[in-house]
Amino acid sequence: MHEYAVTKSLISIAVQEARKAGASKITDIKLVIGDLSTIVDESVQMYFDIISEGTIANGARLIFKRVPAELCCKACGHRFNKPRQGFTCPLCGHYGVPTGVGKEFYIESIEAE
Numbered sequence: 001m002h003e004y005a006v007t008k009s010l011i012s013i014a015v016q017e018a019r020k021a022g023a024s025k026i027t028d029i030k031l032v033i034g035d036l037s038t039i040v041d042e043s044v045q046m047y048f049d050i051i052s053e054g055t056i057a058n059g060a061r062l063i064f065k066r067v068p069a070e071l072c073c074k075a076c077g078h079r080f081n082k083p084r085q086g087f088t089c090p091l092c093g094h095y096g097v098p099t100g101v102g103k104e105f106y107i108e109s110i111e112a113e
């Protein structure tokens with residue numbers, strides 16, 4: 001249900017922005033989602049279709065851009081993208097900790113007409 005709330009706020013932001021620009025219909029919404037966020041694309045899309053009904057965002061295409069999670073090695077300070085499995089630094093083999101990159105969820109751009 002996490003996605004319900006974020007999708008709701010994303011639609012209200014998109015609608016506000018589009019209205020400000022004098023648009024009457026939103027065609028595309030580009031979203032940036034970090035790999036460490038718990039947001040599931042399919043759930044956002046599903047809620048989007050339901051919540052956007054009756055708004056100028058209805059029917060808009062959602063484009064998801066995934067940002068790889070970035071870790072910082074505790075031993076050598078190397079910053080690297082999280083491997084598929086584990087958290088190991090490619091340089092020295094120690095554990096990396098999350099840097100904050102990879103937790104984002106925001107609207108990158110909105111196309112409207």
Ligand SMILES: [Zn+2]
Nearest residue numbers: 073076089092
């Ligand atoms: Zn290292």
